[in-house]
Amino acid sequence: MKRAIYPGSFDPVTLGHIDVIKRASSLFDWLIIGVLNNRAKSPLFSVEERVKMLKEVTKDIPNVEVKSFGGLTVDFARECGANALVRGLRAITDFEYELQIAQLNRVIDPNIDTVFLTTNLKYAYLSSSSVKEVAAYGGDISHFVTPYVENEVHKKLKR
Ligand code: PNS
Numbered sequence: 001m002k003r004a005i006y007p008g009s010f011d012p013v014t015l016g017h018i019d020v021i022k023r024a025s026s027l028f029d030w031l032i033i034g035v036l037n038n039r040a041k042s043p044l045f046s047v048e049e050r051v052k053m054l055k056e057v058t059k060d061i062p063n064v065e066v067k068s069f070g071g072l073t074v075d076f077a078r079e080c081g082a083n084a085l086v087r088g089l090r091a092i093t094d095f096e097y098e099l100q101i102a103q104l105n106r107v108i109d110p111n112i113d114t115v116f117l118t119t120n121l122k123y124a125y126l127s128s129s130s131v132k133e134v135a136a137y138g139g140d141i142s143h144f145v146t147p148y149v150e151n152e153v154h155k156k157l158k159r
Contacts, residue, residue: 002027004084004115007034007073010050011055012149014131016123020088027060032080037070040159044132044156049134057146060141074109083112090119090126 004022010017010033025031033054037047043052047068054066069076077085085105086099102114119126131144135153142150 001029001063002084003030003032003080003082004086005034005077005080005082006031006086007036007069009036009038009041009043009128010054011041011045011128011137012050012131012145012153013054014096014121014123014126014128014149016088016090016126016143016144018057018146019120019123020117021058021064023062024086024115025064027115028084029063030082031064032082034076034080035063035066035068035111036074037068040098045152049126049152049156053149053152056087056148066150072108074105074112076114080108085112085114087114088117089116089120090124107121 004024006021007018009156020035021031035047035050035054043050051068052067058064058066077083088097089095098116103115105112126144131141131153135141137156141153145153
């Protein structure tokens with residue numbers, strides 16, 4: 001059984017993430033989405049909220065599971081019994097950063113490979129940070145996230 005993890009902050013999950021999740025879930029038998037419990041980044045949503053949103057938006061994909069993790073991504077992959085780590089690439093700037101992390105991870109654990117999926121061009125400009133910024137200034141985020149996530153972002157920003 002080919003198992004992969006898709007790690008990230010997902011603060012919040014965007015349509016770009018969902019595109020990567022759908023494509024990765026068709027490449028692997030089992031895909032575990034790993035939501036990083038990264039207090040240092042002071043996320044808008046708690047890790048529990050991010051996991052909940054991811055579960056909601058992936059509920060129709062049968063071979064996808066959502067978990068949170070802290071610590072090293074490669075340790076999480078090993079705990080999950082996965083030997084592949086999926087990351088989406090939007091632009092060359094992503095590539096420089098991602099290549100460095102992938103190489104570092106391979107030194108830490110040579111048994112785990114990183115698989116890059118190039119983002120659907122439709123979502124090449126999209127990031128969780130821009131979604132939060134547009135929403136914070138009252139802009140329309142319906143092109144960037146699902147209606148469920150849109151509602152969660154608005155609820156959170158109102159508080
Ligand atoms: O969605 P993001 O914030 O770009 O995801 C980044 C993530 C979670 C993949 C990366 O920060 C990560 O792997 N963090 C866990 C700590 C770790 O393994 N560090 C070693 C590589 S820098």
